[in-house]
Amino acid sequence: MGEVILTMKDIDKSFPGVHALDHVNFEVRKGEVHALMGENGAGKSTLMKVLTGIYTKDSGSIEYEGREIEFKGAREAQDAGVVIVHQELNMLGHLTVAQNIFIGREFKKGIKIDDKKMNEEAAKLFERLHIDIDPTATMSDLTVGKQQMCEIAKAISHDAKVIIFDEPSAALTEAEIEELFKIIRDLREQQLGIVYISHRMDEIKVITDRVTVMRDGGYVGTLITADCTKDDIINMMVGRVIYEDPKTQSMVAKDAPVVLKVEHLNAGRMVQDVSFELRKGEILGFSGLMGAGRTETARAIFGADPKQSGDIYINGEKVEINSPQDAVKNGIGYLSEDRKRFGIVVQKTVAENSTMATMENFMKGLFINKRKERAAAQDYVDQLATKTPSVEQLVVNLSGGNQQKVVIAKWLVRDCDILIFDEPTRGIDVGAKNEIYKLMNRLASEGKSIIMISSEMTEILRMSDRIVVMCEGKKTGEIDISEATQENIMNMATREIG
Numbered sequence: 001m002g003e004v005i006l007t008m009k010d011i012d013k014s015f016p017g018v019h020a021l022d023h024v025n026f027e028v029r030k031g032e033v034h035a036l037m038g039e040n041g042a043g044k045s046t047l048m049k050v051l052t053g054i055y056t057k058d059s060g061s062i063e064y065e066g067r068e069i070e071f072k073g074a075r076e077a078q079d080a081g082v083v084i085v086h087q088e089l090n091m092l093g094h095l096t097v098a099q100n101i102f103i104g105r106e107f108k109k110g111i112k113i114d115d116k117k118m119n120e121e122a123a124k125l126f127e128r129l130h131i132d133i134d135p136t137a138t139m140s141d142l143t144v145g146k147q148q149m150c151e152i153a154k155a156i157s158h159d160a161k162v163i164i165f166d167e168p169s170a171a172l173t174e175a176e177i178e179e180l181f182k183i184i185r186d187l188r189e190q191q192l193g194i195v196y197i198s199h200r201m202d203e204i205k206v207i208t209d210r211v212t213v214m215r216d217g218g219y220v221g222t223l224i225t226a227d228c229t230k231d232d233i234i235n236m237m238v239g240r241v242i243y244e245d246p247k248t249q250s251m252v253a254k255d256a257p258v259v260l261k262v263e264h265l266n267a268g269r270m271v272q273d274v275s276f277e278l279r280k281g282e283i284l285g286f287s288g289l290m291g292a293g294r295t296e297t298a299r300a301i302f303g304a305d306p307k308q309s310g311d312i313y314i315n316g317e318k319v320e321i322n323s324p325q326d327a328v329k330n331g332i333g334y335l336s337e338d339r340k341r342f343g344i345v346v347q348k349t350v351a352e353n354s355t356m357a358t359m360e361n362f363m364k365g366l367f368i369n370k371r372k373e374r375a376a377a378q379d380y381v382d383q384l385a386t387k388t389p390s391v392e393q394l395v396v397n398l399s400g401g402n403q404q405k406v407v408i409a410k411w412l413v414r415d416c417d418i419l420i421f422d423e424p425t426r427g428i429d430v431g432a433k434n435e436i437y438k439l440m441n442r443l444a445s446e447g448k449s450i451i452m453i454s455s456e457m458t459e460i461l462r463m464s465d466r467i468v469v470m471c472e473g474k475k476t477g478e479i480d481i482s483e484a485t486q487e488n489i490m491n492m493a494t495r496e497i498g
């Protein structure tokens, strides 16, 4: 670790109804990776937005390269060498990858934008970072993981001295995370100061040098990572220790009926001849690397994407699902992996979002029964411990993890018999994760059936009764939890069948 490059002292910031930062201290040295940890809503993103001038602080001081500074916006921070990779994707879907990376600083030929030059520069950047993305691809065609890699590449393309990664790994596969860590180690080697925000405890030990913990907007403390255990950090974050035990046997009744049967499903390149059964009260884990076709399979079943062939049976009867409306009518709910694109409307309130999938239940004639809507929303805010001043708060003002809880509430309100959860705990802190696990277990014990797509091995092993593994659009294995290990799942996830 080198000398101190950045010091934030006594930072205070309030929003209406929320004391988001309460005299927080934070320091970054050259050549260190500094983890910023805390539960959902603890104030991590807000602190970094204050630093980069996106929010103005109420009080406190920021010193950068020996001078007191106050950036007026992200652009000014960027020009000074402080760059942030945001938690939420900020790319413009209709533009190409290269256009997104150089947005606001386009290469020009005369007055015309020089796309060729931008593509070349983007290709060079990707090559340097060992990222395999086509600069001319349209952004919205990329997976969430790839879009995230573009965000990271864009940040690095600025000549930065301090880089903030706000949950960069939430949408990445194991392999992509390895790539990211290589990039980060490289940046550390070049004496950059790096701030790393993540809810994945395992990563903190691997990649960071120091950890600062926040709780409820307050500063708890800073530790040297090598000197502390995972439990020490969790304890500082939530004030208690949380145990994560894997499931050892299936909880599904021996005679539980099959509620969903998918036969020879084909939908594009990413879904090839997929067949499986889901039983009543079962949590069926879908494991695999990013790009294995799990989300595509879910979307095809849900009617969000067209299928070429294959049959779907619900409770033994063949059904036609050609749109999400059809799916919902048949009792299927789909909690999407990309909350911004499919999950929520950020400019609406928590209450409105929670009841969006079930509007008809909250209508009184032509009007929405606001009181009933609020009560239902409040119920789930309590159950999931969603941190918000009220159900009338706009979702855009919630922290990332708390937005995810609103998406979950939306489908729970709906009361579907079959729920597809696509990366349900992405960006959710350890404590809240536990709450969501408990809730999923409760739903299953009440007879709901759940498909859980997850890229986190610990989550798969902890929650699933049975596991389906996919690789490159095909199902490569199926295994009962009593026989599942990290190794045999990984083997199936990287094996292609003839």
Ligand SMILES: Nc1ncnc2c1ncn2[C@@H]1O[C@H](COP(=O)(O)OP(=O)(O)OP(=O)(O)O)[C@@H](O)[C@H]1O
Residues within 6 Å of the ligand: 015, 016, 018, 020, 038, 039, 040, 041, 042, 043, 044, 045, 046, 047, 087, 387, 388, 396, 397, 398, 399, 400, 401, 402, 427, 429
């Ligand atoms: N623009 C805003 N208006 C009102 N409240 C806000 C705004 N931005 C953040 N908050 C509130 O400030 C608190 C801290 O939020 P922040 O996004 O910093 O949390 P976080 O630690 O990044 O959480 P997560 O892990 O879920 O991303 C939360 O209670 C959040 O609802």
Ligand SMILES: [Mg+2]
Residues within 6 Å of the ligand: 044, 045, 046, 087, 166, 399, 400, 401
């Ligand atoms: Mg955040």
